[in-house]
Amino acid sequence: MRIALIGCGFFAQNQLHGWQGIDGAEVVALCDRDADRLAASSDAFGVARTYADAEALFRDGGFDVVDIATTVASHRPLVKLAARHGVHVICQKPFALTMADARAMVAAVEASGKLLMVHENFRWQSPVRAAIDALRSGAIGEPFFGRVSFRSGYDVFSGQPYLAEGERFIIEDLGIHILDIARALFGDVARITATTRRINPKIRGEDVATMLLAHTGGVTSVVDCSYATRRVPETFPESLLEIDGTEGTLRLDTGYRLTIQRGGQTDVRDVSPPLLPWASKPWHNIQESVQLIQQHFVDCLREGRVPETSGQDNLQTFGLVEAAYLSAREGRTVGMDEI
Template identity: 30%
Template sequence: MSDSKIRIACVGAGYFAQYHIEAWTRVSNVELVAICDIDTEKAQKLADKYQVPKVYKGIETLLEDSVVDFIDIITPPSTHADLINRISQKGIHIICQKPFTRSLAEARVMVKLAHARKVSLFIHENFRFQPWYGKIKELKDQGILGGLHNVQLKLRTGDGWGDDAYLNRQPYFRKMPRLFMYETGIHYIDVFRYLHGEIVEVYAKLGTFNANIKGEDHALVVFTFTDGTTALLDANRYNESNTDDPRYTFGKITLEGRKGVIYLESDSSLFYKPLGEDPVNVDYVRSNVNFAGDCVYHAQSAMMKSYREQFDFETRAEVYLRNMVVLEAVYKSAATNQPVRV
């Protein structure tokens, strides 16, 4: 592949676009050439801030006027299928924010479409790129736990309890019939699979604390892995945590094994406690910039590396489908009050 810069255009100038756009300015050998949004005032503000040369109101104008290698979709999920269809018709590679699509069936259609048109389709699943998870996986793979038998993740973001919940960032959250697991919980399905492999069964309790929103805002889900290891997701966006920035690590995680425990605190401190011994602080590189440990930058850097070096990216759409299969099992379990095999 040529050493020339990869040309990127972003579609979407809403709340989360700022993190994508700022991160692109730091990714090596990338040129951010355009931002597209129906609200051109928002798009222009971002373009001015990050020195992006062009702004477009409509996707068709962008596709006709700009020469790009990748388009980064940062819009609500209801728009994704149409955008993927239009962009892939032009043979342009695609990065798509999660939630990927409105349904598993729609996602499968998009994967087949991208394959038929020979375009890369990457899902911007960035939580696995938070630096603490990389370090936890490294420690686990070194065998210091002596075999994993349980994972527990507790999340309390405290941004969904008021009458005005989500209005300041992503107001469309309020009307989504599926909310927590579809929008946030799927991150942890992916993180659990990243840390320990495939999930074969789920048992879920979902509900809504805030009467001002349509979808669920809390979840208690037990995941079972192929080897019988379990993971518990205990999460809600209603209650607050006792940390200054609950959106830095988005919670705490504990991994318990036969030789000891690895645990992450909300401030990103990481510890290993061997059985019968004092905890040991684990030193690792992380930074509280951009979003959640700079995971957006790390994800985008990894995508571009895989594209340049022509190896399969770890959250390419056809692999990401498995997260959505697990997600459907979660909703089925909650609806039937029964464990569901995946």
């Protein structure tokens, strides 16, 4: 499987390492309009074919999959270009700037007959996956309440300065992952109520968001995110879970400790993610999930399956982001049928 990667920035380095760990996959071309970043990735990963311009990359072709690792404003033109050239597409989150863009990208790739997956990797973190698997296997019966929580004071702005500049911050950048975990655990959502705050005066967007979700299957969940939480020890980038079911409870606590209680029995497991050879703490949890979602994409292509976080699926997660901002702005509950 020959892959072309567009966008050789901060996070793409993880994707390039990830591809090196996938049997039968090879990155054959790189594209970035920043010449220094392009050269640095080409040298580091030994990829000789490089392009400053995506049109030229697609004109030359010679790859089956394009992995789009650019920031959101470029996603729609790049995905449409990929659809026109009939290659499979992986696109980073946040998928789109607007719902209309998201729908247009899904329709374009669908019409090309190729696969589109959004690189929505948090549900692939192995501690989160352990909880998803336990829940889906009925370990605590039918869930009726959940909390998915990400609270940190980690400085994400030094690696990703653009995060301080956008009108939207935490829901669009991080909350999108946490909302997607809630969907992976409890299914789609009928309505959402959200509040937002900005605590850090040096950034433009909100850095605290609290969301109440009514899932169509009957679960109520709370999704809460903060980059203004000074806690020791710092828990970045752990997503913590509290789930109550008809037969028991499941907790994913700090330090990657999974506790399942049922019928008077308590089962505690260490579900720490492995530290891959190229990874570094505390990012290793996210870095492992990059390789796992890439493996999932390759497996789906080989077996003719649709990826869990296909473009179509991600319309629901991205829709929750839009609905949360609308709810916070207007101070009301928003039905997903409004989005």
